Amino acid sequence: MVQSVIVIGAGITGVATAEWLRRAGVAVTLVDRIEPGAPEQASYGNAGLLARCAVVPTAEPGLLGKVPKMLLSSDAPLFLRWRYLPRLLPWLVPFLKNSRPQRMAAISQTLAVLTGDSVDQHLALAAGTPAENYIKTGDYMFYYRDKSAFEHDSLSTQMRRKLGFDYEELDRATLTKLDPKLSERYQYATRFTDHGWLSSPADYVAALADFFVQSGGKFVSGEVAAIEGNSVKLHDGQVLQADKIVLAAGAWSASLARKLGQRPFLESERGYHLFLKNPSYMPSCPFMVTDAKFVVTPMRDGLRCAGIVEFAGLNAPASDAPIRLLKKRIREVYPDLTWQSEETWMGHRPSTPDSLPHLGPIKTAPNVICAYGSQHLGITIGPRLGRMAADIVLGKKVNMDISALDPDRFA
Template sequence: MSVQKKHVIIVGAGIVGVSTAIWLQRDGHDVTLVDKVGPAGGTSYGNAGLLASASIVPVTAPGLLKKVPKMLFNPDQPLFLRWSYLPKLMPFLFKYLAHANAEDAKRISDALYDIVGDSVADHQALAAGTGAERWIVPQEYVFAYSDKAAYDGDAFGWSIRRDRGFVCEELDEAALRAQEPALSGDFRYGVRIPNHGRITDPGAYVKALAAHVVAEGGRIVEAEVNDIVRENGRATGVRAGGETISGDAVVVALGAWSGKLCKQLGLEVPLESERGYHLEFWEPSVMPKTPVMITTGKFLLTPMEGRLRAAGVVEFGGLEAPPSEAPFALLRKAVRKAVPGLTFKEETTWMGHRPATTDSIPVIGEAPGVPGAFLGFGHQHVGLTGGPKTGRILAQLIGGKTPNMDLTRYSPSRFGA
């Protein structure tokens, strides 16, 4: 069956947008990527670099409601809030916290699993022949706990992972020490999950994928999109930087910034930024063998090219405020405690925006009432992990194909008009 060739305009050149572009090109379509700062300018650069197939347990797990007040008022906890932002945050927060129960958590985990469960294979398929393959490293993923009691406290999450078929190898103190000798003696229990992976330089990886898009005839426009053009109700282009770029379909993949364009499409998506932070330690004296989740501080240590990245923390403060110093200070303190022998040449910092929906499930699909407008955002903590699968789904939908999965869970219409 011949494919009707389309010109698709993709707004956002992070991992979701670039993945969509590559899969569209492989199906015979033309693409234009439009992004204010170019490829990998946001969260696709600064994420933890983990291909986190087992990260299917939402933040809104049972018991969260009891933990939030303590976390907010304890400076050693990895949850921060800009209090001046609280009035604007409250409507989102009420809906978000309403999902902090076992039934919803299991439903959310099912939806996430179908997007991230085969992440390494999805990335390998995406990157094949692009030159970006060299940044993909398949390997295990380790959780480090202070003791077995702390691990037992996360029993709900581990049961969800095991139910989904993940192998979770428990490590006693000796086994954890053998696995990750750089860690402090404060960690006496752990879990090792095979069949994960990491990207050794997320920014370079996504830029290499974008360069492949250009090499295959795609176009990249560095401009801010301020409007979606419609003709007879159908999305046919965008206005960006004083230019109208016309096409046959439009994809909105702007992460935490997607809400404004959704409103122009008549869609109110409850979307917030879970501001995330990272520190990078260049030329470190010691390095974990694998990505390690430091459960006491809820942050990830990931070995990267030439540096060690510590990424994590959640701050609610919107898209406009500058980075806060307290999350950086907490990360520094936690890294010193977790890896006491660490010395390094230079430290660099970053803050970015994870796009979170109230139900912790990404938005993937065609906008209701606006044919030709497709949405792909809201992956919260698993954007890099789920980007290739999301891009492939969007490319299939745009090409008139029916993906072999239940897409109603990700439907943009689930929030109402």
């Protein structure tokens, strides 16, 4: 019978895990070196989308052919610090192998189970807490230059439809009724209903963590140096003990897992946001700008433009070029937009080569449960991942086949 659990990492995944365990009557200690919702975590600055239909893995078929051209163009949403390439290769090779069509189909099916009920999972986690005020429900759109660009994207759209995420096609006239300030550049769109987004992801995570503490959960501030047996050692000398330990440290999970004998394939897919505060105009729902591959989300204090993938590891400082690109791209969407001030941000998506998270016990340390690697979808699937991690800790049956999420699958 599990009575005590330590959860390492207070991003969306760790906070959701801790709160589900607390509700099950477990004594939970949540540990982080920063406050929940602080800018250093990926859960702070993301696009806030509860992307139910995001079932297409990052490694899409045909990607290998596109990458060299993208890396050479300053207008493409992919950046690489070339010195980092040798360190990236062990992750990049299996990542590219996963872009084969058969793999894509299998991965998409697992993603659909993870994302499908994400809005309901958020509503269930946040119900009765101040966090529920940050959940918005509504449409999610994809904007295309024209109908042929939409048809060119047919593999993704067919995949979504096949997995039960149906959509409506909108021509320019219908689209501009919904988004009247949209530039001429975008002539076509698809609309997916029954989606959701967070009006402030950082405040949402902080509100859930506050509720957890006010309801009897414990938060310890400190940086974990190592996990040994049932103990968690912090850099300041503190030692915490519990029956089970959940590792939910996002993109930083790999170094702790490695010390336990695991060989995690986890990379930081760095992403950026440009947050336009008090803009002159706000669209009514979030949308993906498909040619520029970034998301625009109406949030509480402004318009967040988020996206870009940059490979440069966990320690390199943020780059300027991705922010320049986002500024240029949002002008192409709303040429007349003005705003009072702006915030820029870089964060680390915890990404695996097959776009699927690591969930379950580590073979060499079975009392440690992994719950990390949710890549571009960590906000969407965080509450579900946390709930399943809690079920695993408690020895309960998990409500999906999690063999594809085995943390040792790349060993």
